[in-house]
Amino acid sequence: MNILETKNVVKSFDGHLALDDVSIFVPKGVVFGLLGPNGAGKTTLLRIVNQITAPDSGSVSFDGHPLVAEDVFSIGYLPEERGLYKKMKIGDQAMYLARLKGMTHAQAMASLKSWFVRFGIQAWWNKKITELSKGMAQKVQFVTTVMHNPKLLILDEPFSGFDPINVDLIRNEILRLKENGTSVILSTHNMESVEEMCDQIALIDNARLVVTGNLHEIRRIHGDNHIEILYRASEPIDPSSLGVLPFRVVSQGKKDGSYQMVVDPAEKNDTNAVIRALMPHVSIVGMTEIIPRMHDIFIKLVTNKEDR
Numbered sequence: 001m002n003i004l005e006t007k008n009v010v011k012s013f014d015g016h017l018a019l020d021d022v023s024i025f026v027p028k029g030v031v032f033g034l035l036g037p038n039g040a041g042k043t044t045l046l047r048i049v050n051q052i053t054a055p056d057s058g059s060v061s062f063d064g065h066p067l068v069a070e071d072v073f074s075i076g077y078l079p080e081e082r083g084l085y086k087k088m089k090i091g092d093q094a095m096y097l098a099r100l101k102g103m104t105h106a107q108a109m110a111s112l113k114s115w116f117v118r119f120g121i122q123a124w125w126n127k128k129i130t131e132l133s134k135g136m137a138q139k140v141q142f143v144t145t146v147m148h149n150p151k152l153l154i155l156d157e158p159f160s161g162f163d164p165i166n167v168d169l170i171r172n173e174i175l176r177l178k179e180n181g182t183s184v185i186l187s188t189h190n191m192e193s194v195e196e197m198c199d200q201i202a203l204i205d206n207a208r209l210v211v212t213g214n215l216h217e218i219r220r221i222h223g224d225n226h227i228e229i230l231y232r233a234s235e236p237i238d239p240s241s242l243g244v245l246p247f248r249v250v251s252q253g254k255k256d257g258s259y260q261m262v263v264d265p266a267e268k269n270d271t272n273a274v275i276r277a278l279m280p281h282v283s284i285v286g287m288t289e290i291i292p293r294m295h296d297i298f299i300k301l302v303t304n305k306e307d308r
Contacts, residue, residue, distance in 0.1 A: 001064055003028045003152050003183040004049065009058035011044055018044040019055070020207040026152075026185060026200075031178055033198035033215070034187040035294075037302055040204045042187050043080070046154055049185075050077045063151060073102040076150035080157045080187075082141050084129050091125035094144050101148040108147070115143045119169070134161040142170060146177065153177060156187045171197065191294040201294075205302050215294075222297045225268050226250055226290040230258040231282040237261065242281065246273035258285050 004026040011019040019041045026032045036042045047053045049060060051072065060067040063074070085093050091112070098108030116122045119139050129137050138161045146153060155174070159167045175197065178184055186198060194201065194215070202212035211218060227247075231237075236259050239249045247263040254260060259282075265274055271287060278284060 001028055002026055002061075003063055004185070005059075005061040006045065006049070007059045007061075009045070009048065009055045009060065011041075011048065011053070011055050017207050019048075019204075021058075022204065022207075022209050023058075024202045024209065024212055026183060028183050029178065029181060030199040031174065031184045031186055031197045033194045033201035034185055034204070035189075035194065035201055035298060036204040036210075041207045042204055043156065045204070046077070046079075046156060046185070046187065049154065050075060073148070074151040076145040076148065076153045078141060078145040078153075078155045078158055080160070082137065084137060084141055084144075086129045089126050089128060090132075090140055094140070094147070097144045098147055103148050111147045111149070112143070115147055118173075119143060135163060135166055138162060139166065142173075146173075146182075150182065152183050152185065154185045154187075157189070158186070159188070159190060159193065191298060194294050203298070203301055210301050216291075219291050219294065219297060222300060223290065223292045225264060227263050227265060227271060227274060228286075228288045228290055229261045229263060229274070229278065230255060230285040230287075231261065231278065232258055232285060233282040237278075237282060242277065245277050246270065247277070262290065 002025045005024070007023045009019050009022045010017075022041070022045060024034075024045075034042050034045070044053070048055050049067070051067065051069065062068075062071045084090075088096075094112050095105070095108050098112065099105070103111070116125065121136075121139060121143075124132065124136070124140065129140070132140070142158065145155075153174075158170055158174070162170060171193065174184055174186070186193070188194065198215050200213060201215050201218065203210040211222075236252055239245060246267070247265045250262040250264055252259070252261050263274060265271070267273065275284065275287070
């Protein structure tokens with residue numbers, strides 16, 4: 001079952017089309033990457049899910065039923081624009097936000113104590129946000145987003161402002177929450193984090209859904225069909241000396257003590273033809289399909305409109 005479904009969602013602001021017939025399906029228990037350039041419509045979609053605004057048309061379902069006001073108690077939302085009260089004590093505002101999420105005083109206190117210990121921030125309870133660095137404040141905001149153990153956790157650029165140590169801390173906590181059954185929507189421009197964490201993605205550009213599905217399948221489908229070959233020989237191969245080949249040589253070099261060749265097969269995924277052509281001339285050590293980075297796929301899909 002899906003934790004979240006948006007079907008044919010359309011939203012306009014003052015004549016500007018922010019979302020145009022967007023349908024996404026977020027399965028339970030996954031990290032779902034919501035990607036797109038600035039102004040693509042991602043934040044509008046997240047605001048609709050959080051009922052900050054409403055779609056002009058289309059529908060939103062949460063955990064098997066039409067989205068209703070009470071679902072806010074089962075959703076945690078960390079917006080890109082952080083919003084803690086600067087002059088209010090951290091412990092007091094964390095308790096206040098917990099009560100807004102439907103937690104009792106006892107539930108809130110137990111959860112917050114556990115999270116403050118986990119993050120090593122017990123001494124911050126009586127501090128104010130103005131006494132903390134940006135990264136320290138980010139930690140507090142993350143805690144207030146997850147303290148009510150939401151079914152769906154929505155994170156908009158959660159690593160912004162963090163040093164590498166705290167990036168690892170937050171990343172590990174997100175993955176731990178996923179393992180414990182929380183579904184996560186991760187909106188970020190950090191494609192490395194997408195590759196490390198996401199099971200499925202949706203890419204939105206110019207208000208429309210460009211592609212959605214399993215991350216690994218999307219990387220394969222939108223790759224360049226290149227294959228890396230490692231081989232041993234007395235000297236590098238001169239492809240022009242081998243006659244007509246069932247592939248195009250993209251590049252050559254050395255890697256791990258062997259010669260390296262990257263080729264583009266004439267027929268997609270026809271590794272057998274490549275092997276047959278090379279075996280009489282060299283000793284093949286290894287052959288690997290080159291899976292493109294999400295960074296490259298993002299650039300390709302956003303800039304090459306004709307590929308839509």
